Amino acid sequence: MRPPSSVQALTKFGRVRLSKSFFMRDFLFSEIAAIHGLPNIPDDPDLAIAAGTRLCEELLEPLQDAFGRIAVRGSYRSGEVNALGNRLMRGGKPAYNCSTNESSWAGHIWDKLDNRGLMGATACITVPGFIDRYPHAHDWTKLAWWIHDHLPYSSLCFFPVNFAFNIRWREVPERRIDSFVAPRGCLTKPGMANHDGSHEAEWRGITEGGLR
Template identity: 65%
Template structure:
């Protein structure tokens, strides 16, 4: 599939179904792109679709099946949108750091594909506001899903979730307590988390 060069072609891209619940259009919205008038359109739609399907089928669908509706905050970013966000300090890492992350249509330096979405799970956001720690969701995902990276934020218990061909299996947080929850080599990385993992609808 070529990069869309018309409204119709962009509409066709948006209609591509990534999984039972998600379409490509769900992941193309960007406040940066909207506000600054920068098209958020993949240069390589085929790669973006392939990576997005893995993200949806292996991570987002199981989360939605378990915890209810997922709200997508930020997902795919074109190189132009992400580069602008990085240059203007709008909470975007460099393009190179975001290849196979928010930039779905570029492989990383190792030639691997991946995809990131920042999501809110309303069911969990309510429980987080009532005092449930963000670590509860983090450990549930760690114990049940083939994620690569998780990064949690204070507002609405939002978090980045990444699918990657070579998963790193790391969890970091900007919500208190900040820092690494787990990563390979830490004593808590292996095994199930009894008592914290089994919260579901």
């Protein structure tokens, strides 16, 4: 598929169904692109579709089945949009806190393989049903450990507002969880004593009535 260059072509691209609940259009909105007047369109639509399909089918759909509707806070960024988000400064500080393009390949930049030649995709999401039941500062760890025990994620990174978090699928998963919410830092990664085994004691009961 060629990169969309007309409203008709972009409409058709946005209608591509990535999984039972998600379409490509769900992942294309970017505040950076909207404010700065940049197109947020992949150079390689086929790779973006392939990576996004794995993200949706293997991570987002199971999360939604377990916890109810998830909300996409942000997701795909074109290389141009991500580069602006990385370099723009205000008052001597980063304006948007985007990683470099190279760090974002196979992450927020779905249509580019990472430096190992691996495909991947990231979405920033919130889980309204979870945050309504578990609104306290440390509660995010319950969801993190549930994902760790149930889903083939590559990385998670949690943020303070609404416990939004980046969830990343990659062909060879890293299996690392970080957070900007207390307890801040790395919750787990390969080699840490808490990485392997079941963590059911941490997440037991968080899905009403069990998995659906």
